[in-house]
Amino acid sequence: MIRVQAMPFDPGGELNTFTASVAGAGAVMSFTGLVRDVSGGLSEMEIEHYPGMTEKALGAIRADAMGRWDLADAMIIHRFGALAANEVIMMVATASRHRKDAFEAADFLMDYLKSRAPFWKKEVTKDGADWVAAKDSDEDALTRW
Amino acid sequence: MIRVQAMPFDPGGELNTFTASVAGAGAVMSFTGLVRDVSGGLSEMEIEHYPGMTEKALGAIRADAMGRWDLADAMIIHRFGALAANEVIMMVATASRHRKDAFEAADFLMDYLKSRAPFWKKEVTKDGADWVAAKDSDEDALTRW
């Protein structure tokens, strides 16, 4: 399941729904990413995306994970729009018969989401607005897979 | 937070409570383990534990993780008693400013829980009852850390 939305969502509720849908899996991993107020003065984080391409990219990343690991299912939910500090940005969940598969697939999904899904983050503070720069390490992380 | 209990618990609710308690962390991982009906005829899984030692062992494993990684918090909940297929056995959650720390710490907690926390699983089917044997690979996994 892939979802791209402006609306907030409930990670706990999503985890339970996902877990209920993968009966027999045994191992369920989740990763939740939240807005960090690194500078201490964040007014909001704006997340821009590329409608259409985003869904395609997330679908391709999910399909890639499903092919590489023994997964019962994999889920990606990602928000866009204006978010406040500590709001949930995104969530990934994986389910497998094997813990190792669930772990590695979640790690893979996060790495690919970071550098291959068309989202851009802008931090808005009282002093202005700055686009978050991609890290070389994020791109390098893809060579692990 | 460490909890050892016979009562079922709600992983989604626990994830949300944990996430709310670690404001500023940015990255929250969770792992949920569920009873698998491997043989297809599971009546129940009985989980025995060593009251007193269990809490100490989980506390020590959690403290070890908190020392090794940059974590805002780490949580372990583990059930004992009679569980049905697909019931939640245990849950681990970690929170950090850095995804890598949250990931590795959760992986570590799971490895140590498997071989260092005094729990024993017994699978009861209509044909009888069998204690789940520890795997050499579970013990070997500890050498990773």
Next chain:
Amino acid sequence: MQVMYFAWVRERIGLPMEEVETQASTVQDLVAELVAREARYEMAFADTSALRVALDQELADFDAPLDGVREVAFFPPMTGG
């Protein structure tokens, strides 16, 4: 051909998308045409190594051909997750 801009590329060029009439055969040729138009394009495309391009919503290289492409998008490296 529809040309789209995201994040600071969009901000520098000042619009999210536009229809472009072009005979450019590759992405790089299209960039050269745009840069020749106005300073704001020149500024946005000053360092293409800091940019990414997608053709019909798939990541591509700057030397990729534009035959049959309907939608070109330029943007900085992505920062999802």
Next chain:
Amino acid sequence: MQVMYFAWVRERIGLPMEEVETQASTVQDLVAELVAREARYEMAFADTSALRVALDQELADFDAPLDGVREVAFFPPMTGG
């Protein structure tokens, strides 16, 4: 000294715990005393390499001394998680 048994060790010996009067100086000595008692102990301790021991709720080795120890527990390798 309180001696506790868990999982199949408990089942083979037929009880979860018992008070044991002993002068055994190490875990291994205590095991030898128990094994000498009855067949069910012999059966439970037939292969101590398949067993684990905790002294006062901390994992220990079979050659560990018992000085001052109040609680000894025997059990198979753990299967938590």
